[in-house]
Amino acid sequence: MNVMTAERPVTDDKTPRRMVDREVADDSCHIKMTARDVNVFYGDAQALFNVDIDIADNEVTALIGPSGCGKSTFLRCLNRMNDPIRGCRVQGRLTLDGDDIYDPDLDPVLLRARIGMVFQKPNPFPKSIFDNVAYGPRIHGLASDKAELGEIVTMSLEKAGLLNEVKDRLDQPGTSLSGGQQQRLCIARAIAIRPEVILMDEPCSSLDPVATARIERLMDELSEDYTIVIVTHSMQQAARVSKRTAFFHLGKLVEFGGTDQIFTNPKDQRTQDYITGRFG
């Protein structure tokens, strides 16, 4: 069990969070994305209040919290998928490798080529398995010829742990696969464009336990090369797969720290109440 030596002030709504008190599990980790003072509004209703968080490189960070707490909203901020939502305003500063991702000169299309997304319900295109995975590289011009494209597709399918099951039926429609396979196909599709960060919005919530376990194993493998941020309703899953966990409640970031510490000895009473099932 980690004995945290850094003392944190008791968090309440009025105390402003101080940067220097932020816990860092070890000094050698590199910060991939940051959020500072992020507020998000849907019309007049505010969904996120002053969120500050650091996403570390090559690690899995989990966002947990009860329904409507803003974790999915925050996830969508990271790759500007809130832009197409009418009436959604994002304030604050979000960076990727230090660059502001809401810079008006930055094309969101390019941003989304570096930050991939996997959704709650598997949503393969109604095209063949090959075309599903090849779509991203095609539109971004990542392959110079058909052979290279084929290589990218096979490599992505293999990384997603799907190649063995589909290698002899790549021309079948993507929708003919089972739920777990479809989700892995979506993951393959996302990693085919070689992103740096992968965002996952409750990727296993519509899958059975075996498919879920496969995806969790995949996350372990992928986290060596990618930064992963996952929103999950299952606390057990967050405890299993992530290195750091952020607990959101009513639009505020209540606690953020190492997963081991959060699940054995959380600092905030609200975190404790949520993860032990005393409210939620």
Next chain:
Amino acid sequence: MSASAHNAGSAASLKRSLASRHARERRFRRLGMLAVISAIVFVAVLFSSILIKGAPAFEQATLSLHVTFDPAVIRIKPRPQRIAGQSPADFARRKRSWQRSLALVDWNRVIETALRKTVGDADISSRDLVRLIASAERFRLRDMVAKDPAIIGATLPVNLLASADVDVWLKGNIDHSLPDNRQQLSVAQRRIVEDLSKRGILHMAFAKALFLNVDSRSSPASAGLAGAFVGSLYMMLVVIALAVPIGVASAVYLEEFAPKNRVTDFVEVNINNLAAVPSIVFGLLGAAVFIGWFHLPLSAPLVGGLILSLMTLPVVIIATRVTLRAIPASIRHAALGLGASPTQMVFHHVLPLAVPGILTATIIGVAQALGETAPLLLIGMNAFVAHIPQTPLEQSTALPVQIFLWQGNENRNFFESRTSAAIIVLIVLMIGLNGLAVFMRQKFERRW
């Protein structure tokens, strides 16, 4: 009350209400059946009345004669050939004079000769005799010779259309017991008609003329729908070429790209209202704008097509928007998440899935436009047009307008059934188009 007693109480009241609920459901189902049956009955009555009236018109009285192309009557020189060293103008002039000589031939003589052969020495004037044949048939003989002058001198079996009066007499569309001064055929004509039909020379044949001939007033038996077909076809082509691209593009823009504000709401309301505007208003608009301002030719299929496009546009836009809305947002999100631009998302993913819906909307819109009559009347298509239009800019008529014109023809006992036959043709076309729409929807439906 204990739990089981409570349950027993509610079970009893459940049973009571169950009976009335079932009764209500039965009543509702019966009402529904009644509605469906009465609708079917009405449609059946309508269709069968049309069918009964129109079916006889698909057969027409025809005479099978042996026609001698007597060179004594057909006194023409051989067809001019192009001579080397001759100018094109000269050759054209010679051809025209040859054609004129062909036109000046007394074809009625040829017909009369052929008829006399069959009726022997019946006491009938030449005029009455020739009147047994539809007057436009002599042009058919002329066209046969023009195509192949070598038949001059030969005797060939030819099927000639009987005149409208003969057809009416044979089909019993005129009361045989009427006095002679109210009959359409003279006594002698009637005698010969009975005689020839007993001998089988005068018989019923399939009415090719209905489909292959243009409209005719001088020779009612020869009146056909060919001109109307082509006119309608040109108009449908114009509608498809205009309404579909503009409609689909507008719908895509409004649904996918346009910001949601008062302006777009206003546009949407207006598009919906356009679909409800009476068609005759579009006719007035077309007459004023296309013919008045742009000076497009009167009663041209182009103008009719333009007007019908305007009418079909709201249908296509609304149907396309509905189709686009039905495509799940998850596919759009997936495409955007991969870094596709909004345009790429629409054209690579959304539109391909919308194709069956758009196709269906187009076909249904075209089928609707096919049956529109009122606006076409206002741009002059109610004129009598007796040729097949070669280009969309020539005068023409359309199928529904042709029906309207025939319905107004004073020769009621002949045109009554012919009009119904034309209606049947129109209905068959529309059912065919709608069937095509259903077929294409089934074929291209993609599961997502």
Next chain:
Amino acid sequence: MGEHIVKTYDEELSGLRTRLAHMGGLAEEQLAAAMNGLNGRDTALARNIIDSDEKIDELEREIEEKAILVLAKRQPVAGDLREIVVALRLAMDLERIGDFAKNIAKRTFAIAEERPFREFGSLNRIGRLALEQLKNVLDAYARKDAEKALSVWHADEELDSLYNSLFRELLTYMMGDPRTIGTCTHLLFGAKNIERIGDHTTNIAENIYFLVHGEALDVKRPKGDTTSVAHIDYVEK
């Protein structure tokens, strides 16, 4: 802390706590009875004590079973997880305390055969202290009072020093009057059992601290027991 959304979860946890309280009560009774038995050389009481130990063992089995079920069914985290782990450890410690009380009772049979011995004072003192420690620690567990647990933890030092002096005292008696060797040896073993009870009580105190604070007590336990290296001076008579 509020209640769990699932009521049966709370019921399961409180069932564990009740059983532990019961177990603790029984252990207290056994220890008190064992001391009385020694003092009064009451073999019937001693027999009772030995038979009653079965109840404590039974409770330990029950608690273990129920705790494992909660782990399997509820996947507890944070405070709940610590509560289950601590319940398992406490059950083990209380069961050992019960055993030691049983062992003390067994000594009653032995000294009942011997000559009467008057010098029970120190032994009773150490027994009372151990009993008080046990009472306090069980109290601290019931109220999740980490301060009280800490004070129990510190007081173990006193118990150990009492044991040291009792050890010397008994040695002195034995060296002075060899006829008391039998009784004193048994009393020595009894005292050792009491000292072991004290150690387990201190274990429980450490676990209560962990339960409340989520961190182990990071200080070395004061080991006052020097009897293992006690040097005995023989006085040649």
